[in-house]
Amino acid sequence: MSPGVALQVGPGVLVRVLIEGLGTAGLFVMIASGLTLIFGLMGVLNFAHGALTTVGAYVGGGLLVYLASGGGGLGSLGLWFVALGATGVVLAGLGAVIEVGLIRKLYGRAPIEQILLTFGVALVLQELLLMLLGNWQSGLPDPTSSWGQPIVEGPSFMAAGRSFDVLGVSIRGFTPIKILLGVLVVVGVWGFLTKTRYGLYIRAGTEDAEMAQALGIDVQRVFTVVFAVGIGLAGMAGMFLIWERTYDLTYLMGAEALLPAFIIVVVGGLGTFKGTVVASVVAGIFFEAGIFLQTNVFQGLTQLNNILIFLLLVVVLIVRPQGLYGQEEVGGH
């Protein structure tokens, strides 16, 4: 803390950190829930998750530009949601192709082979993005490019500087959308897992894939669906990252977002959706608290938000190594 700077934390600051933290939690849960579902069922640590998040960002951005250029009567919010949904579908399809074409070949092999494969997929995707996007990968997009303008501005409800008041506290216009989407993802995934027949198969397969197969459950198909859903969610999260002030819009953006997602999955307990949700909320609030502190108090500590999340990881690993809701053994096979 620099001399003479006092940390004054009033109710307004706490409300802002809490609300912005829930927004960030919404983003985290979209990325991390796919990661945890894939690990929980398939035992695969998907290192390509971040790169696929980046692909989602550019697919979403591209769709937004395309839809915006066509006009139509949807308005900016409607166009944005159409682009978001389409991004989820496109990325889910890409996820299904990757699972069937690559990852399926390595089930039952040593975990290191799966890690190397998914890491390789990440590198290939990143380099492909770099090739396709040329020099447009450092800092914010060029506003003069055909992509740039709508992406920089975003839809009107979240345009730069747009905010609104909650209890006298200024909240960014984008935050309620992130909270809403986060809640929808949690409710949707929870409902899918607990209220549908397919969800029952997923939970059974997560616990004992071999037994599930012997009961007639096509676990291979369940793997594909889970991988597709997980990547679809990550892709949708990527679209949010475009406007996140803490992430640079580059071909490495998703890789940056992968680190907190991995931490959340470990803190929550590998493979547990409930743990991932709780850890996302805690990590989101820590993250925003870090941003507040590094912006207003410790100006030199530009990575305080990430440091706080790492501290969370360290404390949980010491106190409860299996994570908040984890079991000692996870992985369906």
Place this chain on the structure above:
Amino acid sequence: MSLLDVDDVHTYYGESHILEGVSLAVERDEVVALMGRNGVGKTTTLRTILQLTPPRSGRITYDGADLVGRPTHEVADLGIGWIPEDRRIFSHLTVDENVRAAIPSADRLAEGRRIAFETFPILEERADQEAGTLSGGQQQMLAIARGLVGDNDMLLVDEPSEGLAPQIVADVADALADVAADVPMLLVEQNVRLALDLADRFYVLDQGQVVDQGDTSEVSADSPRLREVLSA
């Protein structure tokens, strides 16, 4: 043609040759016991039939359909149920969810649950309880119930009495005897008396090979013929 035919099957774990030309058959109206000491390949035989551990060579047919090379879920869809060693219930799912996971289609849900809960009323009382919190005997009942509701025409039953108290073993044996009246079984069981009570015929495995077979009426748990191949 037998319901299940296993013909000269060779199965390996890595380079370990576990089944060395096993052949056996189960007819449509019988219970067949597969006996032998620990580690001779009894469980591997069941896993091989299910294609959980596919054989390197040999032929397995069920109701005329070749099983070798099929995914396990397709083998199960043909009507072969598995009640495995150690029960392998889904311990974090509820009792009801365990039963539902074994019912092959949504339109058979009500019927499947009725069968499971009529056969084992205690499971209905505990339907919403996490299955991992059940006693060993209740878990075995749940494992049997999953086999019953799966629309199965045959059951592969692996060590159903293992780890259970004698009174519970008697209950499980009664339940299996009821099931055996309608459903043919291939039964792996260390408890020779129980196996001979339930089965019509038997095979004895030793070092991955069938070394004896016959009608259970020909032998008893104390007969020298069995004692020689089953004693440790």
